[in-house]
Amino acid sequence: MPLPALRKFERKIGRQIRLLEFRKNLIERKIGRQIRLFEQKRDGIGRKIEQQIRQFELKKGIRLDDEVRFIRSWIERPLTVGAVTPSGKILARTMARYVDPNSTGPVVELGPGTGPVTEALVEAGVDPSRLVLVEFNPSFCRILRSRFPEATLVQGDAYSLRRLLQTMLLQPAAAVVSGLPLITKPLTTRLRLLRDAFDLMLPGAPFVQFTYSVASPLPKRLGGFSVEASERVWMNIPPARVWVYRKT
Ligand SMILES: C[S@@+](CC[C@H](N)C(=O)[O-])C[C@H]1O[C@@H](n2cnc3c(N)ncnc32)[C@H](O)[C@@H]1O
Numbered sequence: 001m002p003l004p005a006l007r008k009f010e011r012k013i014g015r016q017i018r019l020l021e022f023r024k025n026l027i028e029r030k031i032g033r034q035i036r037l038f039e040q041k042r043d044g045i046g047r048k049i050e051q052q053i054r055q056f057e058l059k060k061g062i063r064l065d066d067e068v069r070f071i072r073s074w075i076e077r078p079l080t081v082g083a084v085t086p087s088g089k090i091l092a093r094t095m096a097r098y099v100d101p102n103s104t105g106p107v108v109e110l111g112p113g114t115g116p117v118t119e120a121l122v123e124a125g126v127d128p129s130r131l132v133l134v135e136f137n138p139s140f141c142r143i144l145r146s147r148f149p150e151a152t153l154v155q156g157d158a159y160s161l162r163r164l165l166q167t168m169l170l171q172p173a174a175a176v177v178s179g180l181p182l183i184t185k186p187l188t189t190r191l192r193l194l195r196d197a198f199d200l201m202l203p204g205a206p207f208v209q210f211t212y213s214v215a216s217p218l219p220k221r222l223g224g225f226s227v228e229a230s231e232r233v234w235m236n237i238p239p240a241r242v243w244v245y246r247k248t
Contacts (some may be wrong), residue, residue, distance in 0.1 A: 061089075066114040066143075073137055079184045080137075083212075086113055087179065091210060091236040092120035095177055098208045098244050101125030103174035108132045108165065108200065110158040110193075111179040114143050118151070121177070130174070132165065134158045159189060161196040173200045177208045182217040190218055198225070198247040207245045212238045218245060 066086050074083065087095075095117050099107055107126055112118045112133045122128050131151035135141050141155045156164050158180055176197040182190050197207045211217045220227045230242040 066116075069114060069139060069143070073139065079181065083113075083181070085237055087116045087210065087240070088233075088236045089116065089120070091233045091240050091242070092116040093124070094230050094233055094242050095179075095208050095210055096120035096124040096126075098206045098242070099124065099126060099175040099177060101127075103205075105171045105174040106130050106132045106152075106169055108134065108169075108173050108176045108197075109179070110134050110161070110176065111181075112144055113137075113140050113179060115147050117177060117179055118144070118148055122148070132169070132173075134161070134164060159185070159193055161193060162199065165200060169200060172202045173197075173205065175206050175208060176201060179210065182209060183211060183213050187219070191222075194218055194225070194245060201247070203247045205246065208242060209245070210240045210242045212240050216243050218243070224248065 071085070099121060101124055107121060107130050109118055109121070109131060112135050115133075118131060118133060121131065128148055128150040131148060132154060133144055133148065133151050134154045134156060135144060136155060136157055138155065141153060144151070144153055152168075154164055154168070158164075158178075178193075178197075180193075182193070185193075194207060201207075209217060216227060216229070218227075224247065226246045226248050228244040228246075230244075232239050232241050
């Protein structure tokens with residue numbers, strides 16, 4: 001092709017490319033607008049649904065998002081989570097009753113989950129800055145961090161209590177409150193946890209544990225510690241009992 005004809009051809013192609021780019025930009029902008037519109041609608045619907053959930057929660061006095069998170073975690077790790085729903089208020093208050101809010105020293109909570117027992121402890125007068133929460137589920141940890149910003153959150157395995165807390169606690173703990181599904185663990189592991197908890201506390205301080213099972217999760221006749229039990233809390237799903245162990 002002669003040179004002038006080639007230049008003319010290039011200019012023509014160049015024009016067509018620019019036209020195509022112009023059209024492409026137009027289409028991209030149109031798609032962008034549609035996506036933003038869709039996102040606005042989706043967020044609006046999401047907010048409406050959330051509002052309705054909040055209203056339902058207020059009316060029924062429950063937290064549905066906690067229930068949903070709990071069920072999801074339970075499906076993923078049933079033996080670790082150990083319950084399908086968070087503890088109800090009455091069970092949480094029964095646990096908190098065994099902790100003296102006027103005592104001194106940290107109050108350690110093992111397996112706080114979404115925090116119903118933590119909330120009951122705070123309601124009972126325990127200063128949130130005294131709380132040391134040991135939880136290893138990362139999504140529960142996120143919730144706890146936002147709900148109890150003054151508490152110390154330790155993301156880790158509560159069965160390694162000695163390693164986790166030995167150097168962290170500057171004075172003996174006033175109480176250890178446990179929501180761990182203890183009975184899913186071998187007896188030796190449970191007893192080691194109790195011994196480690198006692199080592200963090202002064203004699204007489206309570207190790208508070210709830211269980212759905214009929215019997216005490218720690219053998220009553222071993223000696224070395226006293227055992228006390230609450231009435232069965234029937235208003236919990238499933239009904240549960242609180243056991244309190246104290247080093248004698
Ligand atoms: C039965 S749920 C109780 C949750 C909460 N205390 C309540 O009463 O709703 C057990 C909790 O213990 C936590 N957990 C289980 N094993 C644990 C471990 N080894 N270390 C720390 N947390 C653990 C689970 O993630 C869950 O949050």
